[in-house]
Amino acid sequence: MKHSQAAKVFLKNAPRTQWHDKALWFAREKRDIQKNQVTEWETLRDHASQIKEHALSNLDDYLMEFEQNAIGNGIVVHWASDAEEHNRIVFNILQKAGVRKLVKSKSMLTEECRMNPYLENKGIEVIESDLGERIIQLDKQEPSHIVMPAIHMKKEEIGKLFEKELHTETGNNDPQYLTAAARSHLRKHFLSAEVALTGVNFAIAETGGFVVCTNEGNADMGVHHARIHIASMGIEKLIPKKEHLAVFIRLLARSATGQPITNYTSHFQKPEKGKEIHIILVDNGRSEHLGEEKFWRALKCIRCGACMNTCPVYRRSGGHSYGYTIPGPIGSILTPKIDLKQFADLPFASSLCGSCSDVCPVKIDIHEQLYQWRQEVYEHGHLSWIKKTGFRVVGKILASPRLYGLTGTIARFFLIYAPGFLVYNRMNTWGKSRDIPTLPRQSFQEWYKENRNKS
Amino acid sequence: MKVGLFIPCYIDQLYPCVGISTLQLLEKLGVDVEVPQNQTCCGQPLANSGLQKETIGISRHFINLFSNCDTIVSPSGSCVLQIKEHVPKELHDEKYSHIKNNIYELTEFITDILKIDELDGQFPYRVGLLQSCHSLRGLRNGKSSELAGKRFSKSGQLLSSLKDIKLVDLDRPDECCGFGGTFSVFEEAVSVQMGVDKIKDHLSHDAEIIAGTDMSCLMHLEGLINRNRQLLKVMHIAEILNTAMT
Numbered sequence: 001m002k003h004s005q006a007a008k009v010f011l012k013n014a015p016r017t018q019w020h021d022k023a024l025w026f027a028r029e030k031r032d033i034q035k036n037q038v039t040e041w042e043t044l045r046d047h048a049s050q051i052k053e054h055a056l057s058n059l060d061d062y063l064m065e066f067e068q069n070a071i072g073n074g075i076v077v078h079w080a081s082d083a084e085e086h087n088r089i090v091f092n093i094l095q096k097a098g099v100r101k102l103v104k105s106k107s108m109l110t111e112e113c114r115m116n117p118y119l120e121n122k123g124i125e126v127i128e129s130d131l132g133e134r135i136i137q138l139d140k141q142e143p144s145h146i147v148m149p150a151i152h153m154k155k156e157e158i159g160k161l162f163e164k165e166l167h168t169e170t171g172n173n174d175p176q177y178l179t180a181a182a183r184s185h186l187r188k189h190f191l192s193a194e195v196a197l198t199g200v201n202f203a204i205a206e207t208g209g210f211v212v213c214t215n216e217g218n219a220d221m222g223v224h225h226a227r228i229h230i231a232s233m234g235i236e237k238l239i240p241k242k243e244h245l246a247v248f249i250r251l252l253a254r255s256a257t258g259q260p261i262t263n264y265t266s267h268f269q270k271p272e273k274g275k276e277i278h279i280i281l282v283d284n285g286r287s288e289h290l291g292e293e294k295f296w297r298a299l300k301c302i303r304c305g306a307c308m309n310t311c312p313v314y315r316r317s318g319g320h321s322y323g324y325t326i327p328g329p330i331g332s333i334l335t336p337k338i339d340l341k342q343f344a345d346l347p348f349a350s351s352l353c354g355s356c357s358d359v360c361p362v363k364i365d366i367h368e369q370l371y372q373w374r375q376e377v378y379e380h381g382h383l384s385w386i387k388k389t390g391f392r393v394v395g396k397i398l399a400s401p402r403l404y405g406l407t408g409t410i411a412r413f414f415l416i417y418a419p420g421f422l423v424y425n426r427m428n429t430w431g432k433s434r435d436i437p438t439l440p441r442q443s444f445q446e447w448y449k450e451n452r453n454k455s
Numbered sequence: 456m457k458v459g460l461f462i463p464c465y466i467d468q469l470y471p472c473v474g475i476s477t478l479q480l481l482e483k484l485g486v487d488v489e490v491p492q493n494q495t496c497c498g499q500p501l502a503n504s505g506l507q508k509e510t511i512g513i514s515r516h517f518i519n520l521f522s523n524c525d526t527i528v529s530p531s532g533s534c535v536l537q538i539k540e541h542v543p544k545e546l547h548d549e550k551y552s553h554i555k556n557n558i559y560e561l562t563e564f565i566t567d568i569l570k571i572d573e574l575d576g577q578f579p580y581r582v583g584l585l586q587s588c589h590s591l592r593g594l595r596n597g598k599s600s601e602l603a604g605k606r607f608s609k610s611g612q613l614l615s616s617l618k619d620i621k622l623v624d625l626d627r628p629d630e631c632c633g634f635g636g637t638f639s640v641f642e643e644a645v646s647v648q649m650g651v652d653k654i655k656d657h658l659s660h661d662a663e664i665i666a667g668t669d670m671s672c673l674m675h676l677e678g679l680i681n682r683n684r685q686l687l688k689v690m691h692i693a694e695i696l697n698t699a700m701t
Contacts, residue, residue, distance in 0.1 A: 008644040017648070025627070032600065041603035310601065312631050316648045349642060351635025351649070352503065354592035358601035371503065371541075378505030391506050398464065398501075399512030401493035408468045429640045433647045434678030437469045444467040444474035448490055 003349040007317035016154075021315040023151060028309045030258020031359070038250065047247045049363035052300035055205075055239055056290060062205040062238050063281065069208025070279060073270035078280045083113035086282045090115060090197065090230060091122055093278055097228055099194045105212070105219035106130035107199030108146050108303060109232050109282060111325040127189045129218040131182055138165045144319030146326055147256045147305035152318050186218070196222030200233035200279070201302070202248055206241045209269040210279065213252060213262040220266050228276045231268070235281050236290075236299040248302060251361035256304040289337050294372045298333045300362040307356035307366060313349055322346060329356035333369040336376065344382040347373035405445070412439050459524030460488050461517075461558075463534045464496040470670050476697040477530040477561060483700055484569060488528075491520045499537040503636045507541055514542045522550040526568065527558040530693045532590025533636075533669050535560045540593070561693055562610040562668060563596050573616035576699030581621045583662035584611050585653070585676075587669035588631050596668070600629050610668050610692055617699045623660040630656075634675040650679045657687060665689045 001009075011017050035041050055062055067077045080086035086109075094102060102124055104110065116126045116137075128137040132149040136142065139161050143149030150158070159173035168181045198219045203210040210231060212219045223229045239248065253259040271277040290296045308314045308328035319327035324335050324343065329350060335343035347370045350356075356366040377383055397403045415423060416439050424431040442450075460481070462474040481488045497517065498510030517538065521527050529535050539555050565571050586608060590596045597608035615622055633639065633649025640646075654676060657665055665687060667673040673689040680687050 004642045004644065007642065011644050011648055035603055312633070312649050313642070313645050316645050348638070351588070351631045351633060351638045353588035353631035353635070355601060355631065358592055358599050374503065374505035375507055379508070383505055387504065391501050391504055392509055395501050395506065395509040395513065398496040398498065399516055401495055404464070404495045412468060429643050432643060433682060434675065435681040437674055437677065439469065440471050442471060444462050444471035445492070445494065447471050447475060
């Protein structure tokens, strides 16, 4: 389904849309409070942007440096060129260890790779341990937000789901009660897990270590009990030096949820005695994206989700309307690179208001890239025939003052004198919910000629 | 200084009163205004829909029409931004550079070029200000709420200098109104919801008038207000300033 249609369906439930809009705007407001308390906020954004641009411009070198240092620390490093290879690597590690269960913390990369269904098909039990992700998993849904995956669900729905799945009390929707139920349910899995998987927020070339940020501590619970820790990361998550964390850690949680820092910022450097750490470096289209002159800056993204929280379109259409793991403005500039035809409508799911670019902690020019992707959509022939032809005709008219004056006069004449049903009908999308302006009999240019420039 | 006035197509055809107000206001401020004849459009409806390539004819016409002016002023931040940022590369020559560096949205022209921060006028109404996104985040004629630093707004500065005006505080002062050019039709449902919410924000703060720097955003809101028979009026800032100064 196209974004505009999915959005229309989402908007049909007005109270729910309003609630969704407010919940996310609340995150934006909390972010603003934090931003205002850091006097050097804009300097931090500049630094973050420059570090990322530098790292991405020298990614090959930093990846080699990272690999060398990680191996030196006793970490096993794997390279995956695509999603399939990533999933196979995870499965092989599990198989070699003779383990049938994987406890994982939130990782948008594994969503991108569709890892869970892959492993489940091979008889592996996958347990999501982030509360939001677990809710989504139990309800057989997809996340609708990269930081708050179940933000589209209300507590009543979660209460019902937990009644069915975790046998909680009937009708008890108290968030604290439900969280406690999820916690004791997950604890059993943590204690019995032999292999745990996490994502990676930042990997440091200089040290060969990496950092995972969570609020629930679930990544740590999983990893510390398990014998094997698998960390999956997109190759763009690399930063050159440890000191750079001082920039990113200050920006990430503030931008994401309006917290000064996530509750847990866990640094992993080397495996404990008798345990293993595996890191999987995933490309899955990133190198190719990096070669796109107009679009490579999208890879600076640190997945904070601030552009979703601020986006007036996302808040009113919900994450699922984008039809991809990463929704919202950032998703709309990542997806066209994956499949321009399939996602041709996403660059248009924006009013180009630019709020996303201003909120972005690493200063990705998101709205400008949306604009550029629109040009690609047209140039590759993915704009509908009606739009294409219509715009070309308009282009001809607007390039010619004579045609412009004539068309304007005729159109105004028509709109002034035509009966209502000819103006407001199914072909007039504008007029479905909006009146057209009261039309003047004279254009400005006509007025000017008559009153100022009689020659 | 030869100042050329650019009146965008939709103002020319649908809101000539805004063009007239802009002209009269500039004249009141002592500007010698020239209106080059046979103006059409900046090309934005096409460019924002992915057809920047097809705006060569429109842009060439614009450049030829205005390259003789020292300065160009327009009562639309959005159209000014289009000329500054999205004219096709094929036309990037000296004539274009001159235009790009000397074209201004009306309120920034008044505050930055004429160096006028306060106007002698009266406007006894409760007004909500809609700084269009392209003025705000594109031309940086104000500080957006996403950025850190001191708040400022060129249009807000001019309005607040009027006697008896009450600029109301909105819950989301710089949330987009939902117009977005062809977005208003391609994503009709979301666009309408954004407009409805913007109007609600104004009504809940007892605004009587929504003042804007772009008539296109206001056309979208006016369409909703009229359809829903709400007690609110939209006015372009040129109309307000021109009325206030009589």
